[in-house]
Amino acid sequence: MPTGPLIYRQKLTTRVTHWVWAVCLFFLLFSGLQIFNAHPVLHIGKEAGFDYDNAVAAFQVPGALTMPSGQSLATGRVIHFFFAWVLVGTLLVWAVASLINGHVKALIPSGADLRGLPQDVANHVRLQFHHVRQYNVLQKLAYASVLFIALPLMIATGLTMSPAFDAVAPWLLDLFGGRQTARTIHFATMLGLVGFFGIHMAMVLAAGPINELRSIVTGWYRTDAEAHDDHAA
C-alpha cells in the first residue's frame, strides 16, 4: 500500500468523461448485442451472402447479455443511438478539453517510456505497481488505444452502416471493405473493448482498488512514499 502524500491526479473533465463513457459503453454493449441478434451472422463484403457464403461467424447471443433481455430490435436501437450520441458528444468535449489542458500528452508514451516498456511489462506481470503522478507506459498505451483507436473505429464503422452517412462519405465503404465488413469490424472492436474492460478491472484490483477509485472519483491519489519527488506532470 502506498504511504506517500495524496496528490491531485485526475482533473474534473477526466473524471466526469470517464464515468459518462463507462455508462455509455455499458448500454451500448448490451443494446448492440440486441441489435446483432436481429441478424446474428457476421459477413465480409459489401452485402450479406444468402445465395453464397461470405459469413465469418454465426451465433445467437443469449438474452441475459442483450438489452432489453427479450427480443426487441426497436428498443435496442433506441437505447443504442441515444448513448452513441452521448458518447460522441462526451468524446468531443474531452478532446477539446484535453488538447487545452495538456491531458492528451499524458496519454502519449515518450521515448523514455517506450525504452522502459520491458521493465514495465515485468512489473505488471509481478503485479508490482508504482503509485506516481504519471501513468505507466502500459497504461498510456492502453488508454491511448481506446481513446484514439478503438472508440473512433467504433464510431466510424457504426457510421459506415448508415445508408445516409454512406451518401455523405462513400469512402468509408472503401476504407472498411464494404458495409458488412464494417459491421464485422464493429463487432470485433467491441470484443477488444470488452477485453480492455476486463484487464482494466483486474489492474485496478491489483493496484489497490480504494486508491484507484478515489482518484477517478475525487481526483486525489495516494502516491508511494519514495515517489513524492517524482517530477510533476
Added chain:
Amino acid sequence: MITRRNMLLGGAAVSLSGCTLLDGLTGGSPLRAFLQQAEGLTMAAQRALLGDRLAPEFTEADIRQGQRPNGSTNVTSDDYVGLQQSGFAGYALQVTGLVETPLSIPYAQLTALPARTQITRHDCVEGWSCIAKWTGVPLSMILDQAKPLMTARYAVFHCFDAIEHTLSGDVLYYESIDMVDARHPQTILAWGMNDQPLPVANGAPIRLRVERQLGYKMAKYVKSIELVDSFAGLGSGRGSYWADRGYEWYAGI
C-alpha cells in the same frame, strides 16, 4: 396491438435474466420518449450533411444473388390477387390528398414513363444488406404531374399487404417520407428488379426505393400515394407501420 402485448409478455417472462435494466422501455414509457429524441438529432445532423448527395451505386458485378425478400412476401387479399392474375394490367397507381391534380396512372402507362435504373444496396434494419438493380419512375416526376399543394409535407404510401392480421381485420402496411426524400433523384417507384418485372415477393407491381434509408421505409405493394400535412389519422399517428411499433420514422441509422 397483439404484437405489443406479446412483446410485453415476452419481456416479463425473461425478466429474471441479467440485462433487465431497461426492459420497461417497451411501449410508451416517458423514458423511451426521452431516449428516442436522439432520432431528431440524427435526422438534423444527417440532413445538414446530406443535401442532394446520392447513395452509393454499384456495378453489375456486385449483383451476386437475388434480392432477399423480407416483411410481406405475398398478398392474399381479393383485390390484389385479382390484379396479380391479370399481370397487373388492371392496376392503376392512385395519387391523392393535397394535390392540385389527383392521378390514376395505369400500370402500362407507369412503366412507359421515362425510368431511372440504379444498382444499390438494400440495408435491412436487421443488419443485412443485399445489392440489386432497380428500375422505376422517379417519384419527383409523378409529383410534378400531381402538383402537390404548398401545405403538403409528406408522401404517404398505402400498401396492399398486411403483416399483422387481427380480429378486427388486417393492419395494412403504410410508410411515409418527407418532401426532401420524395424529391431525391434516387427515390423511384420501382417496377423492375434485376432486369425483370418486379416479383411478387419483392413488392409487385411497384415498390418504393428510398436509397438513403433502411429497407422498411421502402414500401412494397404500393396501392396509392397520399400527400398529407400531418400523420394524424394514420395508424397510431407516427407516420409508418413500423414507427407505430417503436422504430424510427427517420431510418437513416
